[in-house]
Amino acid sequence: MFAFIVRRFIQAIFVMLIISLVGFLIQHNIGDPVRDLVGERVTPAEREVIRDQLGLNDPFYVQFARFVKKAGKGDLGLSFFYKKPALEVIVSKAPATIELVIVTAIILIIVSIPAGIYSAIYPKSWFSRIIMAFSTVGVAIPVFLTAIALIYLFAVELNWLPSYGRGETVNLWGWESGFFTWDGLKHLVLPSISLSSVMLPLFIRLVRAEMMEVLETEYIKFAWAKGLHRRRVWFIHAFKNTLLPVITVFGVQLGILFAFTILTETVFQWQGMGFMFLEAVERSDTSLLVAYLVVVGAIFVSVNTVVDIVYGFVNPMVRIAGTK
Amino acid sequence: MSHLLEVKDLEVKFALRSGELTAIDGVSFTLDKRERLGIVGESGAGKSVTGFAIINLLSRPGYISAGKILFEGQELHRLSEEEIRKIRGDRISMIFQDPMMTLNPVLTVSTQMVETVLAHRNVSKADARDLSLEKLKTVYIPSPEKRLSQYPHECSGGMRQRIAVAIALLTNPSLIIADEPSTALDVTIQAGIMDLLLELCETEDMSLILITHDLAVVSQVTEKIVVMYAGKIVESGSTETIIHDPKHPYTKGLIKALPGSLQPGSRLNQIPGMMPTLTDIPRGCAFHPRCTIKDTVCQMEIPALISVDDHDRMTACHMVKRTIR
Amino acid sequence: MRTWDRFKKSYLLYSFKRDPIAIISFSVLSVFVIISILAPVVAPYNTYDSSTFDIMDGETPPAWMEGGSKTFMLGTDIQGRDLLSTMIYGLRVSLLIGVGAVLFQSFVGILVGLLSGYLGGKLDAFLMRLTDIQFSIPYLIVAIFTSAIFKLAFGVGRYAELAVPLLIVIIGAAHWPIYARTVRASVLGEKNKEYVEAARVIGIGRWQIMFRHVLPNTLTPVLVISTIQVAENVMSEAALSFLGLGMPITKPSLGSLIRSGFEYIFSGSWWITFFPGVLLIIFILVILLLGDWLRDVLNPKLYKG
Numbered sequence: 001m002f003a004f005i006v007r008r009f010i011q012a013i014f015v016m017l018i019i020s021l022v023g024f025l026i027q028h029n030i031g032d033p034v035r036d037l038v039g040e041r042v043t044p045a046e047r048e049v050i051r052d053q054l055g056l057n058d059p060f061y062v063q064f065a066r067f068v069k070k071a072g073k074g075d076l077g078l079s080f081f082y083k084k085p086a087l088e089v090i091v092s093k094a095p096a097t098i099e100l101v102i103v104t105a106i107i108l109i110i111v112s113i114p115a116g117i118y119s120a121i122y123p124k125s126w127f128s129r130i131i132m133a134f135s136t137v138g139v140a141i142p143v144f145l146t147a148i149a150l151i152y153l154f155a156v157e158l159n160w161l162p163s164y165g166r167g168e169t170v171n172l173w174g175w176e177s178g179f180f181t182w183d184g185l186k187h188l189v190l191p192s193i194s195l196s197s198v199m200l201p202l203f204i205r206l207v208r209a210e211m212m213e214v215l216e217t218e219y220i221k222f223a224w225a226k227g228l229h230r231r232r233v234w235f236i237h238a239f240k241n242t243l244l245p246v247i248t249v250f251g252v253q254l255g256i257l258f259a260f261t262i263l264t265e266t267v268f269q270w271q272g273m274g275f276m277f278l279e280a281v282e283r284s285d286t287s288l289l290v291a292y293l294v295v296v297g298a299i300f301v302s303v304n305t306v307v308d309i310v311y312g313f314v315n316p317m318v319r320i321a322g323t324k
Numbered sequence: 325m326s327h328l329l330e331v332k333d334l335e336v337k338f339a340l341r342s343g344e345l346t347a348i349d350g351v352s353f354t355l356d357k358r359e360r361l362g363i364v365g366e367s368g369a370g371k372s373v374t375g376f377a378i379i380n381l382l383s384r385p386g387y388i389s390a391g392k393i394l395f396e397g398q399e400l401h402r403l404s405e406e407e408i409r410k411i412r413g414d415r416i417s418m419i420f421q422d423p424m425m426t427l428n429p430v431l432t433v434s435t436q437m438v439e440t441v442l443a444h445r446n447v448s449k450a451d452a453r454d455l456s457l458e459k460l461k462t463v464y465i466p467s468p469e470k471r472l473s474q475y476p477h478e479c480s481g482g483m484r485q486r487i488a489v490a491i492a493l494l495t496n497p498s499l500i501i502a503d504e505p506s507t508a509l510d511v512t513i514q515a516g517i518m519d520l521l522l523e524l525c526e527t528e529d530m531s532l533i534l535i536t537h538d539l540a541v542v543s544q545v546t547e548k549i550v551v552m553y554a555g556k557i558v559e560s561g562s563t564e565t566i567i568h569d570p571k572h573p574y575t576k577g578l579i580k581a582l583p584g585s586l587q588p589g590s591r592l593n594q595i596p597g598m599m600p601t602l603t604d605i606p607r608g609c610a611f612h613p614r615c616t617i618k619d620t621v622c623q624m625e626i627p628a629l630i631s632v633d634d635h636d637r638m639t640a641c642h643m644v645k646r647t648i649r
Numbered sequence: 650m651r652t653w654d655r656f657k658k659s660y661l662l663y664s665f666k667r668d669p670i671a672i673i674s675f676s677v678l679s680v681f682v683i684i685s686i687l688a689p690v691v692a693p694y695n696t697y698d699s700s701t702f703d704i705m706d707g708e709t710p711p712a713w714m715e716g717g718s719k720t721f722m723l724g725t726d727i728q729g730r731d732l733l734s735t736m737i738y739g740l741r742v743s744l745l746i747g748v749g750a751v752l753f754q755s756f757v758g759i760l761v762g763l764l765s766g767y768l769g770g771k772l773d774a775f776l777m778r779l780t781d782i783q784f785s786i787p788y789l790i791v792a793i794f795t796s797a798i799f800k801l802a803f804g805v806g807r808y809a810e811l812a813v814p815l816l817i818v819i820i821g822a823a824h825w826p827i828y829a830r831t832v833r834a835s836v837l838g839e840k841n842k843e844y845v846e847a848a849r850v851i852g853i854g855r856w857q858i859m860f861r862h863v864l865p866n867t868l869t870p871v872l873v874i875s876t877i878q879v880a881e882n883v884m885s886e887a888a889l890s891f892l893g894l895g896m897p898i899t900k901p902s903l904g905s906l907i908r909s910g911f912e913y914i915f916s917g918s919w920w921i922t923f924f925p926g927v928l929l930i931i932f933i934l935v936i937l938l939l940g941d942w943l944r945d946v947l948n949p950k951l952y953k954g
Contacts, residue, residue: 015782026798136941140934142884144891145907145926152914163915216383218425224381225420226440226491227413236439240430259789263888267911278892281797289801293794297786304785 005309012305017068019297023290024067027077028060071294077287081280086291090273095175096166097261097272103192104257108199116207117242120215121234132208135201143260147194147267154190162187164269191268198260199253206249210242217241251307255300326397328498328531329355329378334391336370336377338602345602347373347386348555352629353548355499360525360532362546362563364539364578366599370555371535375501378533379412396498414444417492421504423484427476434472437491444495459490463520482513489520493528500524501533506541518545539578543567551575554600554610557629561637571632571639573615609642617643664946671942674935681932685741692734693722708918724920727909728898736925739903740932742896746816747883751875753821758828759864759871765829766836767859777833780826792823792885796894809897816895820885824878831874835867873947876940880933887929903929 058066070076076086119128155163167187169176178184214220215238223233262274269275273292280288336348348370355361363371376382378393378400393400396415400408412418420426427436437456438449445452453472460468463486476484485505492500502521506514522545525532534546542549543563550560551574559572570576577595597614600606606613612622621642629640632648639645665671684691710716711724711732723732765776783791796819800808808815839845840863848858889895890904898905903925910921 015785018782029802136938137934140880140937141930142887142891142904142933144888145930148907148911148914148922148926152919156915218420218422219428221381221383222418222420222426222488223428225379225412225418226443227409227411228439228443229409232439232443237428237431241428244430255785256787256789259787259793262789262793263892266892277793277797281800281894284801286801289797296790300786 008305008308012301015301016298019301020068020071020294021064023071023293023297024064026293027067027286027290028063076291076294079280079288079291080285081283081288082285086287087295089276089288090291090295092176093271093273093276095177096270097258097265097274099178100188100191100195100261100264100270100272101254101257103188104195104199105254107192107196108203111196112200112203112207115204117211117234117239119204120208120211123212131204135204138197138201141197142263143194143198144263144267146197147190147264150190150194151267161190163190166271191264191270194267195257195260195264199257202253203246203250207242207246210245211238214238214241247310248307251303251310254303258296258299327354327394328357328359328396329533330392330394331374331378332392332394334374334377334393335389336373336382336386337389338385339387340385346389346555347602348377351391351550351552351555351557353550353557353560355531355533355548357498358525358529358531359548360522360534360546362542362549363533363535363552364537364542364549365552366537368599368601369552371537371552372503374552375418375503375533375535378501379416379418380408381412381418410444413440413497414495415497416499416501417495417497419485419488419492419500419502419505422508423481423488424476424508426488427484429476431475432472433474433476433479433487437472437487437494440491440494455494456490459493460487462493462524463487463490465490481509482516485509485513485517486520489517489524493524496528497530499531499533501535503535504537505534507536507538514541521545539567539582551578554605555602556610556626557638557640558611559637559639560629561635565635565637569635571637571644572641573617573643574611577614609640619643665942668942670938674938674942677931677935678939681740681935682744684737685744688737688741692731692737694731694734695738708913708921710918711920711924723924724918726906726921727913727918732906732920732924735901735906736903736928739896739901739906739925740928742813742900742902743883743886743904743929743932746813746820746886746902747879749813749817750820750824750882750886751878753817754825754828754878755871755875757821758825759832759867761825761829762832762834763836763859763864763867766833767840767855767863773833776829780829783826784830788823789885789888792819792889793892793894795819795822796889800894805897809899812896812900816886816889819889820882823885824881827874827878828871831870832867835870836863839863839866869947873940873944876943877937880936880940883929883933883936903932 074087078084079086079089082089115131119125119131122128151163154161162183165187166176166178167183168181169178169184170180171177172180178188220233220238223237228237261272262277264270265272265274266278273296277289277292279285280292331354332352334348334351335346338345338347351370351374353361363374365371373382373386376386377388378395380388380400380403382388388401391401395411398411400411403411427433434453434456437459438452441447441452441455442449447455456472457468460471465471465483465486471479471483471487476487479487488505500521505521506517509517518541521532521534524530532546534542536542546563548561549563549566551558551566551572553574559566559570559575566575567579570579574595577593580593581595583592595614600610600613606623608621608623608625609615609618609627612618615622619642625642627640627642627645629638630645631637632639632644665675689695708727709718709721709725709729712719712722714724721731721733723736725732726735761776761780765773796816799815799819803811803815845858845863848862853862886895886902887904887907890902891908893908896902896905898909901909906925907922907929910918910923910925913919914922
């Protein structure tokens with residue numbers, strides 16, 4: 001088990017290095033750190049001096065090493081637009097995205113698990129057929145269209161829910177949270193429903209497929225042969241075995257969910273990291289872009305690594321048999 | 325005298341998109357208290373289906389299309405889902421072939437035993453646990469306390485099968501249906517399980533239906549045999565009679581195929597050809613393509629299961645029928 | 650002709666004729682494809698040519714509503730372009746990019762998968778590492794990031810000019826790993842079959858074996874994933890365009906149209922977003938349904954879910 005964890009870690013670090021390399025290359029070739037620092041109005045001569053001072057005329061690998069070292073310490077450069085360290089900007093926007101993802105994950109779990117299990121146990125019922133039809137069609141609908149449709153219905157026509165922004169937030173030790181006010185919560189509804197529509201079809205089908213497979217196994221048959229109550233067979237015997245693959249997929253999909261926050265935040269003008277990224281593109285704020293790449297890359301790598309390790313714990317067979 | 329179990333003209337069909345297939349056709353037999361019956365045949369002959377049909381555990385497209393199943397006076401095939409649930413695991417227990425697949429890998433042995441007790445008896449968890457411990461001892465599992473808190477994959481194959489037997493015993497059932505209980509195990513362990521079952525039938529006052537393709541095992545454990553081929557019974561009678569004096573060509577072929585009867589170094593006797601699949605059952609007697617003594621009538625008419633001598637044995641073969649006149 | 654006869658008698662055609670969803674999807678898709686190819690002929694106006702529209706016509710509602718007119722069947726967008734025509738050209742661009750990207754992906758993916766699977770060894774390990782790493786990053790992030798970088802590097806004007814080929818490359822680059830993996834798995838399976846052994850014994854060179862013997866046998870799975878990939882690519886392109894990183898507003902695709910129409914739903918001009926949106930959904934849906942059917946017919950056990 002320990003060897004397994006160590007190996008995953010090394011792989012994670014390797015990937016991070018590559019991401020840093022890409023980020024560095026971008027910054028090196030596209031951005032203009034001199035402009036980031038002192039703006040546009042400097043003479044070419046002054047520029048050269050500053051370039052030397054910043055070490056921009058040093059050889060490639062020296063600069064890269066410096067980049068990695070600084071990144072390790074949390075210094076990812078200065079945001080041209082915000083005039084603040086890039087990392088600080090990202091961190092200030094992170095809570096918005098994270099809260100959105102949390103609420104979306106909750107919606108996914110609450111909806112897909114019961115729907116999937118029900119349609120696995122009663123595949124021919126009309127309700128199951130509707131669920132399956134919905135999930136087939138749902139895959140074809142891009143998230144931004146769902147978002148726009150929701151906005152049109154609930155914000156423009158019915159005027160029940162707000163159509164943009166986070167609403168009122170409460171500052172808890174630097175974390176701007178929308179969870180604690182009615183207004184904040186209202187603002188969370190449409191964006192999280194939109195975001196969940198991306199993954200909902202997939203998860204419903206996944207839970208249903210896994211559950212159906214489990215229900216055909218010998219040990220479920222044995223459980224029936226023992227004369228156990230239906231609910232016990234479904235929810236204790238079948239469900240636990242269905243969960244394992246679902247958890248793995250969930251971990252991987254969390255990353256993709258993150259990618260889709262960019263689209264959702266754009267529609268709702270949600271002041272999170274995704275929206276920040278697009279604004280940075282529009283403003284040619286390279287440092288912020290690169291910082292985003294590094295941070296998001298780090299998040300993916302860590303989540304993937306953690307999920308792999310957690311799976312090792314949850315599945316008792318892997319734990320004991322799997323040190324191959 | 326009423327029997328413990330009476331199966332009359334049982335017919336099981338599979339409703340597929342391409343049509344209906346008959347898996348078992350006209351199977352009948354009886355079982356009394358403490359009797360041990362063997363249902364013998366190759367894979368696909370319908371023996372497991374028969375076993376599952378008794379407790380109505382057929383996999384989805386399968387259903388009982390005709391016949392009666394009478395157990396302790398009740399018509400099992402007419403019972404509601406909840407009523408048959410009460411019988412399963414309580415009055416009739418089942419043991420499956422591969423214990424690795426039958427025990428749920430993510431639940432402990434204790435959980436899987438206690439839940440069976442609690443599903444049928446109104447006792448406390450602690451009492452259920454004690455009962456489980458007691459049954460583990462009955463099947464001779466060493467350090468039973470330890471076993472309870474283990475997961476199935478932490479026990480060996482033979483051990484797992486004993487646990488399955490212990491689970492079957494928890495409610496003191498009248499009948500145990502054992503579906504190929506020793507096929508997945510090696511020979512020595514196999515013998516152990518068979519001995520165990522034999523002993524338990526005596527001590528626990530149970531009947532046994534042993535479903536297997538292994539004639540050798542059947543000859544040692546059972547008192548009556550039913551031989552199945554392509555969904556029908558081709559011969560039935562007491563174990564003694566069938567093993568020492570088989571009349572049906574198929575049964576004869578099976579006995580001859582047992583390596584025990586040969587001289588060392590000689591070739592094994594095989595029945596040429598293969599048993600037909602459900603979709604290609606030949607006209608007339610299903611065995612005729614592989615039979616050495618067939619005649620024209622065998623290709624046209626399905627032979628009836630009739631008594632051919634004064635032992636209580638029945639055979640379904642036109643050629644054998646001719647010899648009794 | 651023989652191939653056509655074989656096709657007529659094949660299982661493929663047989664199950665196609667029995668599946669209403671496949672038939673409907675295929676028909677709808679064919680209509681779309683034909684309209685796209687014949688766009689200059691079919692569309693009422695050529696909206697890529699800025700002389701054909703006038704901003705004064707902007708925001709005209711669809712013909713059946715008040716204020717609409719027959720000259721613009723589905724209304725106009727904010728710049729005065731006929732919505733129907735723009736949608737047709739947009740569909741064409743989306744299709745072009747979707748298929749173009751698939752060609753790119755399959756070319757790169759097949760090459761990588763073939764070399765990796767057949768030659769094995771360190772090359773295989775290296776290429777698979779590469780694939781794994783790209784797999785661990787969501788494709789959308791790759792696409793968004795790459796297009797953002799390109800946009801910054803090329804500048805807005807140049808980027809707009811090169812949009813179509815750039816998008817093909819960007820979207821292609823985001824999705825090639827799936828092809829590589831699929832082909833590699835196929836190749837690994839084929840490698841051990843007798844005909845490869847036989848070819849080697851006769852003395853046919855490695856490269857010939859790879860390309861002329863093994864490759865054709867690995868193409869069935871490629872065909873299966875290609876259909877679904879077209880849909881994925883179209884969705885990616887729509888997403889990029891919606892974010893402003895894809896087709897520019899001067900040569901809009903369906904995604905760009907939706908983007909430009911979005912702000913105007915509040916002021917009531919809902920059709921600018923609605924019609925392109927519906928068309929996009931139907932387009933993607935029929936491709937997906939067709940892809941699903943194809944997968945079920947060709948390979949019932951593999952690639953499910």
